Amino acid sequence: MKRKCVLAAVLSFLVVCVYAQVNISGKVVSLETGRPVDGANIRVDHSLAGCSTNAKGEFMLRNLPAGEHVLRVTHVSYVPQSVLVKDGKTDVRIRLEDSHVNIGQVVVTGTGTHHRLTDSPVPVSVITAKDIREANLSTMEEVLTKMNPSFAFVTSGMGTTMSLNGLNDDYILVLENGKRLAGDDRIARINIANIKRIEILNGAASALYGSDAIGGVINVITNDSKNAVNLSNDTRYGSKGRFSEAVNADFSAGKFSSYTSYQRLQAEGWQLNALAASYATDKKTRLKYRTPEKDKPTGKEASTAYYSNTINQRFTYEVNDRLSFGIRGSYYNWKNDRPVTEYKYNMKHETYTYGAELKYMIHKSAYLAADFYSDNFTSRYDSIWKPGEKPLGEETRKRVRYYNGSLKGIFKIGQSQKFSIGLEYVKENLMSVSDKLKGENMYTMAVFAQDEIRLFRNFQAVVGVRYVYNEYFKNYATPNVALRYKWKDFNFRASYASGFRTPTLSQLYATDIAKTTDMITIANLHLKPEKSDYFMLNIEYVHQRFTLSVSGYINEIRDMIAYRQLSPEIAAELGHDEAQQRDNIAKAEVKGVTLAFNAYIGAGFSIGGGYNFMDTKDKTTNLPIDKSVKNVWTANARWGGHWGCYRLNINLNGRIQEGRYSRTYYYDPAPHFSQWDLNTRHSFYLKSVVLEPGFGIENLFDEVDDRPWNSNYSTLHPGRSLYVSLGVRFKH
Incomplete structure (x- = not known):
């Protein structure tokens, strides 16, 4: 009898897995x-x-x-x-009605669950693969700069810093398919050719995503084509040796699928001016001011040569339509190549990731997902040596290990309610030879819950909370509330979200010694978490040929970590000219308005654009937040037409940016700039392949910030330049 019961149980399981x-x-x-x-x-x-x-x-x-x-x-x-389809049908023909503005896109970032873009209770802006392809962009920095006015980038010798609505990338969470990217090269290692869409959520989102989501969230959704074979290659070459190549190879055979992508980026270095700007420091205010009479010739470059490689691999196995498994991994490396006559070292970055996931739909009203993910980043100094010299080798600047395990369930309750609940465990490790850190650890545990409910036909509400226990900072809760009301073609939204960011291990333990000035930054084990309160109002109009969205927001941040200047006596005791320490000494406020619109004019013409106004204030100093920009505009105009197997797309894309404030260069702000690109893409739909050559002009009006090296540059673009590209997509 016992054997019969066991056999019945085994057969029942097999039936579930291999039912008709x-x-x-x-x-x-x-x-x-x-x-x-x-x-x-x-x-x-x-x-x-x-x-x-x-x-x-x-x-x-x-x-x-x-x-x-x-x-x-x-x-x-x-x-x-x-479309309602019966099983086994092999000749389904689906005819889609043209939509000239993006009104049907599905997004997940605002609530962690799937919603149509116009139905999302939290406003999310989306950049699609089509937008990127038609503008012929090759890096994430280009995509965010040219297509969203809320972003700004600043490049220095240590890398590129990103800001969103005035807050730098320490406060911006970057996700790839919902998984957090760690390290200094989060944006650079994303393969543009593998993007399906980019979802951007402004403001705090700690209830959903935990620490670091005070300024906003960028969630990159990659392609998941499940065709038998999907092969493509995109190559682009422009002036100054700027080259990119991306290869995608996806295969699907029955229940098994494989997704592979590779991206290569490289560029030569260039100068904007052969002189180096000279600065002096006001002893009272500690602010730098320009001394042009001391400018000297230099061989240093505003943009240094570099190369990078990114490889992504993902495998999935679908047991049936309700159960699937997946594993994934990636490898990324980046190195710059600075003039041997001017520098003593180059920078090298390396990252590898791995992870696994399980998705199980228990029945039509219950869904479970389990996930494990690890992101491992290493940054090194690579000494530059001349012929005849003994190589000094590499020194590890920083090594970060990040581990994340999560379990999430989504449950539908009737036709008008959806409840989400989840658990998350995060562990981080930091090692640095230069800072004499052999390995510092910190863990965080969290439970989060969210209730989405449709109170009546046109009114939705979302209420959520995350309860956090951190090894060092103990307990904290971050709530959020979002409301949406639909009236005819209008959406009205309002939301509040609490933000929470724990100090990083680097901020707690690292002692930094500047290699260009005799400045030491010492650790502080008594730092507190940074917190914020974010309020937003949004009005959106959605029509078949026109969309307009306007949002107003306020973000109040407290206990911000900034640098406290230490006395000359303490600096002398530490053996340096200057000394500073990280501390919770700052408060900030960001108020702003964002606007976005898209319109189809007719005859293949469409226009779109965005505007971002920011009023930022560091309440400690009553000055603007460092690196903030008050007014930014973006605009695009597109035309497309087709004749037989040939299609032509023409795209004019522009960004106008007001001067950028800088605390470091208080008397030398980055000036206003305007940059426009003209792109053409030609598509030939042949029997077995689609060929897409492209030609264009970058920086159409030759806007160049040619001030001396070490200035607070507004843009590093070398000037008007031509580019060519070629996309190849194989049919099957």
Whole structure:
């Protein structure tokens, strides 16, 4: 009897895994032209199953249970559509109505659950793969700078610093498919050609994402095409040796899928001015001021030569339409190449990641996801040596190890409520030879819950909270509330979110000694977490040919970590000319308004743009926040037309930025600049391949900040330049 029971249990399990499974296949075409729709996303209701159409518009959904299924079909250029299909059908033909503005995009970042962009209770801005391709951009920095006015970038000898609404990248959480990226090169190591969309959430989001999400969240969603074969290559070359190449190779065979991508970026170095700016420091205010009479010739470059490589690999196995497993990993390296006559060392960065995930849909109203992820970053000094000298080798500047394990469940309660709950464990490790840190550790545990409820037909509410226990900083709770009301073509949104950021291990333990000045920064084990309160109001108008969104926000940050200047006596005791210590001495306020619009004019023409106004204040000094910009505008104009197997896209893209404030260069702010690019992309749809050559002009009006080296540059662009590109996509 016992054997029979065991056998029955085993057979029951096998039945669950191998119940009658069927496939559904077909083609997606444009309703207006009848042309195949490439890259349409198809998802099956109450299932993990999904796929994307290939260049011929074809799709195949595998391993579905017998019965009827509802297919949800979306594409950035078409109106979303739902189709009821019977099992085993192999000739499904889906005709999508053209949509000239992006109104059907699905997003996840605002609430951690799937919503149409216009239905999201929290406003999220989206940059799609189509936007990136038509603007012919090759790096994440270019994408965020040229397509979103809320971002700004500053490049120095130690790398590039990003800011979002006036707050630097210490306060910005960068995710790839919902997984946090650690280290100094989070943006640089993202493969542009592998992006499906970029979701940007302004303001605090600690209830959903934990520490670091005080300023905002960038979530990069990568391609997950489940076609039998998906091969593509994108190459771009411009002046100053600026070269990029990206290769994607995706394969799917039955229940198994493999996703591989590679990206190479490189550039030569260039000067903007052969002189080096000279500065002196006011002894009372500690502010720098320019001394032009002391400018000297230099061989140092405003932008140094570099190269980087990024490899991503992901495998998935779908047991059935409700259970799947996946593993993933990546490797990234970056090195600059500075003039041997001017520098003693180069910088080298290296990152590798690995992770695994499980997704299980218990039934149509319950979904579970378990995930483990590790991000490992190392930064080194690589000594530069001349012929005849003995190489000094490398010195580890910093090594960061980040581990994250999470379990999340989403449960639908009736037709109007969705409840999310999850657990998360994070462990971080820091080692640095230069700072004499052999390995410092910190762990954080958290539980979070969120309730999404539709109170009546056009009114939604989201309430969430995260309870955090940190090894050093103990307990803290971060709540958030978001409301959305829909009236005709208008959305009205309001939200509050609490932000929370624990001090990093580097801020707690590292002692930094500047290599260019005799300045020492000492550790502080008594730092407190930084906290914030974020308030937002949003009005959005959505129409088939026009969208307009306006948001006003206030972000109040307290216990900010800044540098406390120490007395000359303490500096002398430490053996240096100057000394400072990190401390919770600052408060800040960011108030602003953002505007975004898109419009289809007709005859293939569309226009769009954005505006960001910021009023930032460091309440400790009553000065603006360092590196903040008050007014930024972005704009684009596009035209597309097709004749037979040929399609032409023309894109004019611009950014106008007011002067950038700098605490360090108080008397020498970065000046106003305006930069415009003209891009053309030519698509030839041949029998077995799509060829997409591109030609364009960057910095159309030759805007160059040619002040001496070491100035507070507004832009490092070398000036007007031409580029060529070629995209190759194989049909199958």
